[in-house]
Amino acid sequence: MREVAIIGVGLTKFGELWDQNIRDMFAEAALKAMENAKVEKIDALYVGSMSSGLYAYQEHLASLMADYIGQIGVPAARIESACSSGGQAVRIGYMDVATGMHDIVLVGGVEKMWDVEDGTFVLATAADQEYEVYNGVTFPGLYAMIAKAYMEKYGLTREELAQVPIKNHKHAVNNPNAQYPFEIDLKTVLNSTMVADPLRLMDCSPITDGAACIILCPLERAKEFTDKYVKIRGVGAATGPIALHDHKDLTRLEVVHLAAQRAYQMAGVGAEDIDFVEVHDCFSIAEIVVAEELGFFEYGKGGKAIAEGQATYGGKVVINPSGGLKAKGHPVGATGVAQIIEAYYQLTYQAGKRQVENARLGMTQNMGGSGGSCVVHILEGM
Amino acid sequence: MANSQRYTREIPRRYRLEAQKFPSGFVSLPRRYVDPISGSKEYENIKLKGTGTILTYTIIHVTSDQFKFITPYAVAIIETDEGARITAMITDTSFEDIKIGARVELVFRKIMEEGPSGIVNYGYKAKVIV
Numbered sequence: 001m002r003e004v005a006i007i008g009v010g011l012t013k014f015g016e017l018w019d020q021n022i023r024d025m026f027a028e029a030a031l032k033a034m035e036n037a038k039v040e041k042i043d044a045l046y047v048g049s050m051s052s053g054l055y056a057y058q059e060h061l062a063s064l065m066a067d068y069i070g071q072i073g074v075p076a077a078r079i080e081s082a083c084s085s086g087g088q089a090v091r092i093g094y095m096d097v098a099t100g101m102h103d104i105v106l107v108g109g110v111e112k113m114w115d116v117e118d119g120t121f122v123l124a125t126a127a128d129q130e131y132e133v134y135n136g137v138t139f140p141g142l143y144a145m146i147a148k149a150y151m152e153k154y155g156l157t158r159e160e161l162a163q164v165p166i167k168n169h170k171h172a173v174n175n176p177n178a179q180y181p182f183e184i185d186l187k188t189v190l191n192s193t194m195v196a197d198p199l200r201l202m203d204c205s206p207i208t209d210g211a212a213c214i215i216l217c218p219l220e221r222a223k224e225f226t227d228k229y230v231k232i233r234g235v236g237a238a239t240g241p242i243a244l245h246d247h248k249d250l251t252r253l254e255v256v257h258l259a260a261q262r263a264y265q266m267a268g269v270g271a272e273d274i275d276f277v278e279v280h281d282c283f284s285i286a287e288i289v290v291a292e293e294l295g296f297f298e299y300g301k302g303g304k305a306i307a308e309g310q311a312t313y314g315g316k317v318v319i320n321p322s323g324g325l326k327a328k329g330h331p332v333g334a335t336g337v338a339q340i341i342e343a344y345y346q347l348t349y350q351a352g353k354r355q356v357e358n359a360r361l362g363m364t365q366n367m368g369g370s371g372g373s374c375v376v377h378i379l380e381g382m
Numbered sequence: 383m384a385n386s387q388r389y390t391r392e393i394p395r396r397y398r399l400e401a402q403k404f405p406s407g408f409v410s411l412p413r414r415y416v417d418p419i420s421g422s423k424e425y426e427n428i429k430l431k432g433t434g435t436i437l438t439y440t441i442i443h444v445t446s447d448q449f450k451f452i453t454p455y456a457v458a459i460i461e462t463d464e465g466a467r468i469t470a471m472i473t474d475t476s477f478e479d480i481k482i483g484a485r486v487e488l489v490f491r492k493i494m495e496e497g498p499s500g501i502v503n504y505g506y507k508a509k510v511i512v
Binding site for chain 2: 117118120121124128130131132134135136137138140141144145146148149152193194195196197198199241243244245246250
């Protein structure tokens with residue numbers, strides 16, 4: 001296996017991109033990444049997208065994107081694993097380079113979410129259609145049931161839960177690509193629309209258009225292209241039951257633990273070595289449970305630790321310096337790649353005002369459904 | 383809109399609560415081929431009695447188009463007395479009576495209508511035993 005580096009990145013603005021269709025967004029991010037890496041030809045392309053068919057009525061993405069970035073002829077495939085499609089695409093791209101099959105690989109993620117009316121229905125396709133969705137469950141509803149079980153078991157308060165989006169919005173203020181780069185306060189969270197009790201609108205990541213792309217190459221060739229590159233040091237992925245009711249412990253997301261242990265083992269590091277982490281805070285409760293599963297806090301103590309400032313600058317580990325899914329935005333299939341891009345910026349000291357001091361090891365955690373899949377990457381600055 | 387077969391094939395589970403009991407004790411309402419706990423392909427067909435306990439729940443206020451007509455409504459994860467885990471809407475119960483640990487019985491109800499020319503869907507919902 002060869003070591004693999006990230007040598008260039010490209011992002012669109014995250015938000016409501018009314019003038020761009022799905023190929024426009026992907027082409028913008030991909031061409032930026034190729035320019036950033038000073039690469040004109042790629043050897044392979046992977047694109048992560050959760051549901052381009054239902055969101056943009058477009059399947060067969062990989063060939064479309066290859067054509068529209070001037071790389072027709074290149075081998076390409078679309079990768080789908082619900083909300084972890086982007087992270088899975090990065091993992092496949094990593095394997096492609098590590099095995100020696102290809103040298104210059106473009107990995108991207110894209111989702112065009114604002115073109116449809118009933119986005120709640122599309123998101124729910126990540127759950128068990130016949131035995132969850134048929135019976136009326138929505139995606140926020142699943143995480144609401146995790147929150148309910150967690151609050152009952154550990155005594156987490158509604159006010160403490162609100163500290164997750166408050167912290168993430170504060171981080172997003174310094175992120176020019178973020179969808180909502182402004183602060184919110186406790187009153188805003190507690191007065192926002194009830195979506196699925198106890199989760200309110202401000203507990204939920206938004207509907208977002210966006211694309212994110214990176215260029216991978218063998219570590220030994222990275223210097224040919226740039227002096228700003230990072231190494232992918234650990235990769236871990238896992239599956240869990242797609243239906244929430246099949247999770248033994250409804251206050252946990254064991255799939256995250258499994259993926260993280262694999263990534264830690266491969267990288268030869270532990271949670272205590274990680275300087276910052278981009279986690280999949282699709283809902284406020286998710287960030288708390290995930291932080292525990294990754295090993296940053298004990299089970300049942302993550303909510304209080306985050307509320308006490310342990311997950312921001314100066315705390316134990318900076319969680320979601322980008323603003324996270326909540327404030328940066330969550331274009332589902334692009335999110336896993338965008339997390340990697342934030343880690344790239346942090347580890348090459350290009351994160352501006354949101355720079356984590358002395359960042360050397362960063363982690364990304366991208367999750368599908370209510371714990372049906374998870375991909376964790378550990379990245380190292382060079 | 384789906385063909386009617388999509389619904390008729392699930393009738394044994396949704397209307398009659400026909401389930402499978404695997405050697406590890408795992409009970410599945412959805413049809414399975416392998417015990418997720420032990421890997422065994424052996425199982426016994428059982429019929430759920432339709433009683434169980436709420437493990438967690440939520441009141442849904444914002445939903446997809448097909449369920450908008452009943453908002454707000456409650457959904458729960460229930461463990462039946464045989465050990466099967468299912469997700470079901472709560473019906474015929476006031477929200478104050480829905481609690482983690484509450485006892486429920488499953489009842490046969492209309493779930494939704496698939497638009498003016500679509501199929502009327504039926505299945506189980508849960509009613510809290512007060």
